[in-house]
Amino acid sequence: MNVHQPNRKLPRNRRKGIWQFAEAATTFFRGFLEHPGMVASVVPSSRSTINAMLLPIDWARCRLFVEFGPGVGTFTNHILDCLPEDSTLLAIDTNPRFVEYLRNTIHDPRLQVVLGSAADVESFVRAAGHSRADYVISGLPFSSLPLETAEQIVDATYAVMAEGGAFMTYQFRRTARRLTEGRFERVDTGLALSNVPPCVLVWGWKLKDCAVREAAE
Numbered sequence: 001m002n003v004h005q006p007n008r009k010l011p012r013n014r015r016k017g018i019w020q021f022a023e024a025a026t027t028f029f030r031g032f033l034e035h036p037g038m039v040a041s042v043v044p045s046s047r048s049t050i051n052a053m054l055l056p057i058d059w060a061r062c063r064l065f066v067e068f069g070p071g072v073g074t075f076t077n078h079i080l081d082c083l084p085e086d087s088t089l090l091a092i093d094t095n096p097r098f099v100e101y102l103r104n105t106i107h108d109p110r111l112q113v114v115l116g117s118a119a120d121v122e123s124f125v126r127a128a129g130h131s132r133a134d135y136v137i138s139g140l141p142f143s144s145l146p147l148e149t150a151e152q153i154v155d156a157t158y159a160v161m162a163e164g165g166a167f168m169t170y171q172f173r174r175t176a177r178r179l180t181e182g183r184f185e186r187v188d189t190g191l192a193l194s195n196v197p198p199c200v201l202v203w204g205w206k207l208k209d210c211a212v213r214e215a216a217e
């Protein structure tokens with residue numbers, strides 16, 4: 001497993017860390033100014049939101065992890081820290097600035113960054129050589145998307161999800177929760193109050209066939 005270790009003896013590395021943070025923040029803010037409706041936030045998600053969101057994941061079973069709307073990679077690096085060596089992280093974003101930034105700054109053979117819409121997740125998954133995704137995390141601003149597009153994305157996500165997998169969202173509004181509840185068999189929720197602004201965390205689980213039958217009985 002590839003775990004980032006802070007190195008307290010190397011102030012030069014810390015300065016580089018601060019520089020990278022500033023570069024990411026500037027790129028994110030520029031992306032927001034260019035496409036405010038698509039980015040829908042002026043600051044990336046907080047560390048506590050990331051930790052809470054990723055907590056229920058069974059990393060050992062994960063072959064393909066998909067990230068919608070990675071932006072400047074706020075979640076991406078943390079996912080890579082936990083992902084098994086032989087697994088893939090497929091990151092899909094509509095913003096060419098963010099796609100270029102991620103390709104230039106994260107050099108990890110497990111990461112594939114593609115330019116396009118989450119609505120086309122099924123073809124992106126196939127192009128990456130997989131038939132199913134084990135987990136999908138979404139940073140998409142669902143409440144800013146046309147309802148038809150939002151529903152299309154959630155339907156395509158359900159279709160491509162492996163049984164036992166989860167669709168995860170962290171949103172300021174409740175749109176993603178409603179859409180997830182309309183499609184997935186089991187939905188867990190939480191709150192990230194320390195995020196700016198606070199957001200609703202949602203895990204929509206695609207249950208295995210037998211669990212679906214039991215739930216229906």
Ligand SMILES: C[S@@+](CC[C@H](N)C(=O)[O-])C[C@H]1O[C@@H](n2cnc3c(N)ncnc32)[C@H](O)[C@@H]1O
Pocket residue numbers: 038039040041043044045068069070071072073074075092093094095098116117118119139140141
């Ligand atoms: C609020 S930002 C989230 C950034 C980051 N994941 C975070 O948590 O800080 C929303 C991201 O979704 C992307 N986006 C918006 N619509 C999209 C779509 N249909 N498919 C893929 N990405 C999209 C935007 O370009 C932006 O990077």
